Amino acid sequence: MFNMNSMLLMLSSLFILQGVSGDKTCSGNEVQNLDNGCTKIDKNPLVFRGNLDEKIVREKVQNIKYIVSGIEVIETELETFDYLKHVERIQNSNGPAMLFKKNKNLKRLNFTSLGELKGKDKQKVRNSNIFNQNLLFQDIVFENDHFAQAFSKEADSFDDFMKLELIARKSNLRSKACSNEFYQFINQKESSDSKKTWTIIMIIAGVIFTIMDLFFTWIFVKECCARRKNKAKKRNKVKENVPVDTTTPSASTTPSGSTTPSATSTPSGSTTSIASTAPPATIETPRDK
Known part of the structure; x- marks a missing residue:
């Protein structure tokens, strides 16, 4: 009984260890949507796009060793791409093994552990019935990417490029260095x-x-027109409210101080003039001396 329990315990431990240390194959996807613990990526490219959370990305890719369907790094703000420095093999039978597109600041490519870099086999496609001159057969492609400028100006960028070239040359058994089948720089306008x-x-x-x-x-x-009309109305109202003197004087005074006669109405309706009375004139006589 003891031996049976021991055997069962050992078998369960082996299954657990196999599950922990075993390979996990995942379909390629946006890296933030990738399952945790993947060791192999196939079917679709592994895509790094836009602004990424570094901690999440490193957790997602930390166990990956083999990528069958290539990688795409698109429109990031990275200066150094080193998320896959532990990956050993990167291939793609349907296109370039690496595509870097519209990364504004990219200068360095760190693939320290990479031993195999291989894109689409051009010769196999030529022998098939679906050959298309517009297909990309290069191992690595830079499309409107800043690395294309850094590669020609900065020594570190050039060294990273040449390390990848050497890996790709050995992987494809090429004798010519910097073959056109290794890389392509694409600079397309809108x-x-x-x-x-x-x-x-x-x-x-x-x-x-x-x-x-x-x-x-x-x-x-x-x-403006409404304001002008309102001002005009206010002026008219002010003029209407000013009192007008309609009374007429009954008699006018002459400069000498005498009054002129005024007309009065009689009961019969006719008017008669009434002379104003003036004080009698006095004659001064000289006093007797």
Whole structure:
């Protein structure tokens, strides 16, 4: 009984160890969506895109040793790509083993443990019926990537590039250094379709701003006219409220101080003039001496 329990315990331990140390194959995906503990990536490329959380990425890729479907590093802010420095083999039977695209700051490529780098086999595709001149057969491709500039200016970038070239040359059994089958620099301008799209967007924006400008101008003019009308109404009201003197004097005074006769109405309706009385004139006589 004791021996049976011991054997069962040993078998369970072996299964546990096998599960812990065994290989785990995962389909390629965006790196942040990758399962934990993957040791091999196949079917689709392993993609590093945009701003990445370094801690999460390193946890996701720490056990990867073999990548069958290539890697893609797209639009990151990295200066040094070293997430896969422990990976031993990178291949891709459907395209380039490595694609670096639109990384604005990329200068260094660190693949310390890499022993095999191999992209699509050009000769096999030529022998098939689906050969296309536009297909990429290079082991490594840089598309509108900053590394293409750093490679020609900085010694460290050039050294990283040549290390990868040596690995790819041995992997593909090439005799020629820096073969065209190893690398390709692509510098594409924006397509005409995207330019047309931006042109249409700018035209629409211009029309909208013009309409808004006309609308606000119309409101401003309308408000100015309303203010002028209000001012005119206020002036007219002020003039109407000023009192007008309608009384007429009954008699006018002459410069000599005498009054002129005024007309009065009689009961019969006729008017008679009434002379104003003046004080009698006095004659002064000289006093007797």
